[in-house]
Amino acid sequence: MDSFGHITNYSYTPVDLDTVKIPKPDTALPIEEVKKNITTADNIILNYVEEQPKKDGRDSENIKTKPVLRYDLNDFGYNAQTGKKVNEKKRASLQSKPTKTTLHPKGQKLIVRSEEEVKQLLTKLFDINSAAGTLHVERPFNFPWQKERPYLNYRFNTEDGQVTAYITTDRKTGQVYSASLYTNEEQKKQAAKITEEQAFTVARDFLETYADSGTTELELQQNILEESEIPSWVDKSKLPEKTDDQNGTYQFYFTKLHQGIPVQDHSYQVGIDKQTGKVVSFYLFTPLEKVELPDSQTIVTKEQALLIFIKHRPLKLKYIWPWYMDQQAPAPLLVYTWDNSDGFGYVDALTGDYIKEPIDQEDE
Numbered sequence: 063m064d065s066f067g068h069i070t071n072y073s074y075t076p077v078d079l080d081t082v083k084i085p086k087p088d089t090a091l092p093i094e095e096v097k098k099n100i101t102t103a104d105n106i107i108l109n110y111v112e113e114q115p116k117k118d119g120r121d122s123e124n125i126k127t128k129p130v131l132r133y134d135l136n137d138f139g140y141n142a143q144t145g146k147k148v149n150e151k152k153r154a155s156l157q158s159k160p161t162k163t164t165l166h167p168k169g170q171k172l173i174v175r176s177e178e179e180v181k182q183l184l185t186k187l188f189d190i191n192s193a194a195g196t197l198h199v200e201r202p203f204n205f206p207w208q209k210e211r212p213y214l215n216y217r218f219n220t221e222d223g224q225v226t227a228y229i230t231t232d233r234k235t236g237q238v239y240s241a242s243l244y245t246n247e248e249q250k251k252q253a254a255k256i257t258e259e260q261a262f263t264v265a266r267d268f269l270e271t272y273a274d275s276g277t278t279e280l281e282l283q284q285n286i287l288e289e290s291e292i293p294s295w296v297d298k299s300k301l302p303e304k305t306d307d308q309n310g311t312y313q314f315y316f317t318k319l320h321q322g323i324p325v326q327d328h329s330y331q332v333g334i335d336k337q338t339g340k341v342v343s344f345y346l347f348t349p350l351e352k353v354e355l356p357d358s359q360t361i362v363t364k365e366q367a368l369l370i371f372i373k374h375r376p377l378k379l380k381y382i383w384p385w386y387m388d389q390q391a392p393a394p395l396l397v398y399t400w401d402n403s404d405g406f407g408y409v410d411a412l413t414g415d416y417i418k419e420p421i422d423q424e425d426e
Contacts, residue, residue, distance in 0.1 A: 085393075091142060097368075097377070109132060110320055111325070132408040132411060142396040160282060164278065170271050175236040184218055213232055232348070237348055261312040272344075281318075296386050311342055312334045315330075328347050331345040362409070375404075377399065379396060382397055
């Protein structure tokens with residue numbers, strides 16, 4: 063489809079349903095039986111949000127926010143014939159179990175108000191010769207209804223093309239939100255010279271310096287790229303050859319905890335080079351203002367929240383046709399999924415109210 067809404071290309075490959083064994087709806091488990099088995103810790107999650115929009119819309123700069131404690135659904139599908147999650151193994155292999163860590167942050171701020179100061183910071187952070195390259199200020203495209211974006215993006219390239227760095231700052235204050243460094247890809251193919259434990263110490267020390275002073279307890283979440291279980295219907299002889307992970311950095315993701323509960327939108331990321339042990343990327347959460355989060359001592363239970371979700375987003379039967387790489391399963395699965403036809407929402411953990419998240423400002 064082009065920018066005028068005209069269809070420019072169309073393809074359709076029909077399936078010969080006479081040759082496919084499709085599970086019949088009457089073979090599905092009773093929906094009440096499925097409901098009994100889904101009230102588990104990973105089906106429904108409890109999070110704080112510091113800046114929950116009261117309304118959504120295009121003019122996001124003027125949208126008022128409030129702190130909330132909310133339950134959200136993990137949008138799993140459930141095999142209607144077994145009750146098990148669809149692709150459970152694949153989902154579970156992507157992230158490690160979170161661990162808690164304590165900080166004593168100094169709350170130092172990284173501030174740049176000119177291109178010269180950006181170059182100086184690049185030298186300080188990444189030990190690169192900013193005089194031997196070019197700094198660009200990227201001008202993002204704005205739609206007619208959008209105001210000037212509240213941030214600036216800088217890109218630095220060395221003359222030999224071996225190093226590229228990025229920095230994002232607040233347009234008004236100059237405070238640095240994030241930065242990253244990219245070097246010659248050949249270096250990533252070398253074996254790591256520092257351990258993950260050593261890298262974590264560097265990342266933690268970095269956050270001790272620059273994290274918000276009110277952030278004293280964090281939850282560490284790491285991405286672990288394990289081999290997912292290959293479905294029995296996959297022709298393994300047609301799979302591409304495995305390649306070793308050549309990622310040249312250790313990535314650490316941190317989320318603030320309040321009363322032991324993650325604060326969903328108060329997060330940090332630090333990347334450590336496996337060769338040098340230095341910081342090569344980071345993202346620092348920057349609060350707009352100090353927020354008082356609600357107390358979590360008296361809230362509705364997960365079981366109560368699930369019943370509220372079922373009332374507003376009931377489970378429904380549908381077919382899905384699984385894929386693995388470029389191979390399609392020989393038959394579709396019959397699954398129970400959450401009905402999102404009326405939009406998305408969350409359960410307020412303090413009141414038990416179901417709060418629909420409006421799509422547009424006029425939707426509330």
